[in-house]
Amino acid sequence: QQQVKQSPQSLIVQKGGISIINCAYENTAFDYFPWYQQFPGKGPALLIAIRPDVSEKKEGRFTISFNKSAKQFSLHIMDSQPGDSATYFCAAINQAGTALIFGKGTTLSVSS
Amino acid sequence: DAGVIQSPRHEVTEMGQEVTLRCKPISGHDYLFWYRQTMMRGLELLIYFNNNVPIDDSGMPEDRFSAKMPNASFSTLKIQPSEPRDSAVYFCASSGMGRGLSGYTFGSGTRLTVV
Numbered sequence: 001q002q003q004v005k006q007s008p009q010s011l012i013v014q015k016g017g018i019s020i021i022n023c024a025y026e027n028t029a030f031d032y033f034p035w036y037q038q039f040p041g042k043g044p045a046l047l048i049a050i051r052p053d054v055s056e057k058k059e060g061r062f063t064i065s066f067n068k069s070a071k072q073f074s075l076h077i078m079d080s081q082p083g084d085s086a087t088y089f090c091a092a093i094n095q096a097g098t099a100l101i102f103g104k105g106t107t108l109s110v111s112s
Numbered sequence: 113d114a115g116v117i118q119s120p121r122h123e124v125t126e127m128g129q130e131v132t133l134r135c136k137p138i139s140g141h142d143y144l145f146w147y148r149q150t151m152m153r154g155l156e157l158l159i160y161f162n163n164n165v166p167i168d169d170s171g172m173p174e175d176r177f178s179a180k181m182p183n184a185s186f187s188t189l190k191i192q193p194s195e196p197r198d199s200a201v202y203f204c205a206s207s208g209m210g211r212g213l214s215g216y217t218f219g220s221g222t223r224l225t226v227v
Contacts, residue, residue, distance in 0.1 A: 034215065043116070043203050043218025044155070089155060099145055099168070100216060104154035 006103025118219035135204030
């Protein structure tokens, strides 16, 4: 499977801080990049997604930044809250792709 | 809509036994995916179906694994014989658009422990 590399593996952020999770990909044919959020005992759920024709997408406190030339994209969580504590997965797919390819996940803990 | 329904939620079995995991996708979704989640490998795609037909099973680790989708509302993932290294959380997901543009809806998973 084509790879999507995600970092860091785990992250601890103070309440009110900014959480940043990074992903890099190799396949330049990828054209859709979603982020999924997973709480313990639950399946991943779509959080926010971006296409490579835009450099940034914001939804509430969540922002995706996309750098096409560097083949990197990141998730920023502003004003992080304890309720944001979860595992976050980046993913990618292309027009000829079979299914979403996921990064290995980042476990975020927001301390109060 | 009740979402994607998986059963059982937890399964503990002895090595060598047959295990069957079940999934009911969201009505109207024509794509169904089976993923396996482990700490070491993250979320791995095992197999996916489109309109009940298996499209890509290249992620199925061994011949011990098989999956079927006899109709639009039911799929099974079978492991026979099971081994301790099969211990993982298995997720089923469905989508109305296979390229994920509408987002995959995941079930709550089946946590499999093989002892």
